[in-house]
Amino acid sequence: MVKRSRSRRMAESAWGVLLVGKAVILSAVVALLLASGVWVSWGTAQHVMLSKGRERGTMTVAACGDKTCTGPFVPTGPATARPRVTITRSVTHRTGEKLKVAVEPGTDDVVRTGWSGVLYAWVPLGGALLLAALVLAGGLRMPRSAWTAGLAGAALMVAAFALL
Incomplete structure (x- = not known):
């Protein structure tokens, strides 16, 4: 050994x-x-993903800048309509497009909902x-x-x- x-x-x-x-x-x-x-x-x-207490509706893309697009928000529930909300340009394709969105609380920023919004x-x-x-x-x-x-x-x- x-x-x-x-x-x-x-x-x-x-x-x-x-x-x-x-x-x-x-x-x-x-x-x-x-x-x-x-x-x-x-x-x-x-x-x-969490819909309880969130403002949801549709946004019609009216104008786009370098990084963001803006347009009016029309709610689907008891939320208030907004004349101008902002979304990231990378999630939109063209002006005039209607997107289903959710408003981030306390802001005028919106995010896409549905499967495309979840995956994004x-x-x-x-x-x-x-x-x-x-x-x-x-x-x-x-x-x-x-x-x-x-x-x-x-x-x-x-x-x-x-x-x-």
């Missing part, structure tokens, strides 16, 4: 600690990416999934999880822009 030297055992132990530390740190990076994607997405998604609100999570896939594949050597996360993120983003 061959006896290992004490220094060799300590070196192997230190290498194991480094590998565990790498896995813990990269797992924390993946968790941080996904948590931040959910956090950013929820800022918009809550107005789209979760686009930041799709981007976070794509970034997490890179860390999973490259740093953690988890190719199946990386493919799953990457394909889910890409599918979310493609579906969002296909429905807009």
Whole structure:
């Protein structure tokens, strides 16, 4: 039986600690990416997905600038009509288009509702999934999880822009 030297055992132990530390740190990076994607997405998604107490209706796109479009808001329930509300230009196609929207409380900003609005609100999570896939594949050597996360993120983003 061959006896290992004490220094060799300590070196192997230190290498194991480094590998565990790498896995813990990269797992924390993946968790941080996904948590931040959910956090950013929820800022918009809550107005789209939670309908109780929200003003909902239709907006007719009247004019568009570089980043936003404006138009009148006609409510479908007990809300008040507004002569001018603002929506992000990336969710509209042309002036004169009627969009189903929800008003963000306390503002004159609106977000699209329906499946297109829900998917568009979760686009930041799709981007976070794509970034997490890179860390999973490259740093953690988890190719199946990386493919799953990457394909889910890409599918979310493609579906969002296909429905807009």
